[in-house]
Amino acid sequence: MLELIDLTKTYQGRGRTVTALDRLSLQVDAGELVCVVGPSGCGKTTLLRCVAGLLPYEGQVRVAGRPVTGPPEHTAVVFQEYGRSLFPWLTVRQNVELPLKEKGLDRARRTELVTESLEAVGLAGAHDAHPWQLSGGMQQRVAIARAVAYEPSLLLMDEPFAAVDAQTRADLEDLILRLWQRLEMTVLFITHDIDEAVYLGRRVIVLSASPTTVLEDLKIDLPAERDQLTTRSLPRFAELRGHVYAQIQRTKQ
Amino acid sequence: MRVVNALAVPLLLVGVWWLVSGGSFYLPSPGRVAAAFAETWFSERVLTDVLPSLARLAAGYTLAGVIGVGLGVAIGLSSGLRAAAEPVLEFFRAVPPPVLVPLIMLFAGIDNAMKVAVIVSGCVWPILLNTVEGVRAIDEVLADTCKLYGVRLRHLVLRSASPQIMAGLRQALSIGIILMVISEMFASSSGLGFTIVLFQRGFQIAEMWSGIVLLGLIGWGLSLVFRMVEKRVLAWYHRA
Ligand SMILES: Nc1ncnc2c1ncn2[C@@H]1O[C@H](COP(=O)(O)OP(=O)(O)OP(=O)(O)O)[C@@H](O)[C@H]1O
Ligand SMILES: [Mg+2]
Numbered sequence: 118m119l120e121l122i123d124l125t126k127t128y129q130g131r132g133r134t135v136t137a138l139d140r141l142s143l144q145v146d147a148g149e150l151v152c153v154v155g156p157s158g159c160g161k162t163t164l165l166r167c168v169a170g171l172l173p174y175e176g177q178v179r180v181a182g183r184p185v186t187g188p189p190e191h192t193a194v195v196f197q198e199y200g201r202s203l204f205p206w207l208t209v210r211q212n213v214e215l216p217l218k219e220k221g222l223d224r225a226r227r228t229e230l231v232t233e234s235l236e237a238v239g240l241a242g243a244h245d246a247h248p249w250q251l252s253g254g255m256q257q258r259v260a261i262a263r264a265v266a267y268e269p270s271l272l273l274m275d276e277p278f279a280a281v282d283a284q285t286r287a288d289l290e291d292l293i294l295r296l297w298q299r300l301e302m303t304v305l306f307i308t309h310d311i312d313e314a315v316y317l318g319r320r321v322i323v324l325s326a327s328p329t330t331v332l333e334d335l336k337i338d339l340p341a342e343r344d345q346l347t348t349r350s351l352p353r354f355a356e357l358r359g360h361v362y363a364q365i366q367r368t369k370q
Numbered sequence: 371m372r373v374v375n376a377l378a379v380p381l382l383l384v385g386v387w388w389l390v391s392g393g394s395f396y397l398p399s400p401g402r403v404a405a406a407f408a409e410t411w412f413s414e415r416v417l418t419d420v421l422p423s424l425a426r427l428a429a430g431y432t433l434a435g436v437i438g439v440g441l442g443v444a445i446g447l448s449s450g451l452r453a454a455a456e457p458v459l460e461f462f463r464a465v466p467p468p469v470l471v472p473l474i475m476l477f478a479g480i481d482n483a484m485k486v487a488v489i490v491s492g493c494v495w496p497i498l499l500n501t502v503e504g505v506r507a508i509d510e511v512l513a514d515t516c517k518l519y520g521v522r523l524r525h526l527v528l529r530s531a532s533p534q535i536m537a538g539l540r541q542a543l544s545i546g547i548i549l550m551v552i553s554e555m556f557a558s559s560s561g562l563g564f565t566i567v568l569f570q571r572g573f574q575i576a577e578m579w580s581g582i583v584l585l586g587l588i589g590w591g592l593s594l595v596f597r598m599v600e601k602r603v604l605a606w607y608h609r610a
Binding site: 193202247267 | 509510511512514515517518519520521522525526529532606607609
């Protein structure tokens, strides 16, 4: 589904050149849920923007077999700056609905998807609010609802739960797992939370510090059915978490 | 209470005017100007002078809006165009619009087309420059979101730049009114500016003053309408 071969991204600034990604290679099969962790500033957002066709790059990026030159079809993104990704002049409902309109869905189907996705993120009562009337966490959930209502085959998420409380975060994690299983989409999930990466991911990719490559591609051999309480208290969970933690510590040296 | 507040200063001004005017030839009393106003403007002058003026203003302003926003969006979206156009734009913005009147007269004659051209030539710059600025300030993340979901640019650009576009339109409105009058003072046979000059030359001082009052009222009314439109268009922006 997703293939990165020797992906390199260099930012040219005035007098400052940053090699954010350095010959990074990665494969994600269709229907996989892969989490990416790495130290702050290592290039996670850069990686995601290259895959989303929003940045020029060197090397190869292919989505569903096609080289990425612009935003690939059937792809949705939840940006790290989720608040800025919402249209301030539209209501919550219109924000979620707009991409569906552009997709050419009929009104009945759109209403169904909007209602369903807003309910799923716990915003059933906020249809007619404007984004600026919502808290940061609520805005983030609107961005998530918009992405899942789009029914993408590839969903890219950049620290999507950073602004919500622990309880909502757990709910949203389980929501993503449910949607992922139901819609059979491929998910690339960026997070700085190691627990979250191990809980959600079928694989966890650990990135090195800049210039960034894949430090480790770790298979998460936990039972397929995840549950906030039982999964997190498994000894294997603690082992995996400890392993990823140690890896990330290593990147800092 | 609000009505009293709103009326207090105007009433005070009229009072001062009344006190100062006592018997002066060049400054008739409010009563005389009011009488002249009714006599002068509640007549067929509305058709022969006021409406033509307003029609030319409307035509010039609309044309400037279309040109300014259209070019502004194009220049704002293309960094190449911007680099080429920006110094020229700043120059034209700095030229005081009234000095263009004699020049435009050479090209466009002295009829309606000239007056509309004068209004356009003054109004277009603030609209254009503000639009460029508004388009440039479009949020990058929002632009990426549009690319990603295939949302047409039209939806993003005009809405996103609308606060700056409206600011440009507001500046252009007052410039437009000024130019409407000035273009009629140069070479004309009808219009508000023409009539006021005519009264002044004929020493019909109260009538001249009533024309000035009418211009003030028109300006005030138009800005009121503008504010109402702006409030609707930018509701999301002012509360955000
Ligand atoms: N537009 C840009 N111009 C220049 N340098 C940039 C730009 N965007 C990112 N960088 C640099 O690229 C590197 C990676 O940035 P990126 O935003 O991808 O990191 P990140 O892993 O997402 O960090 P975080 O976890 O804090 O979100 C950083 O060193 C950053 O300074
Ligand atoms: Mg980031």
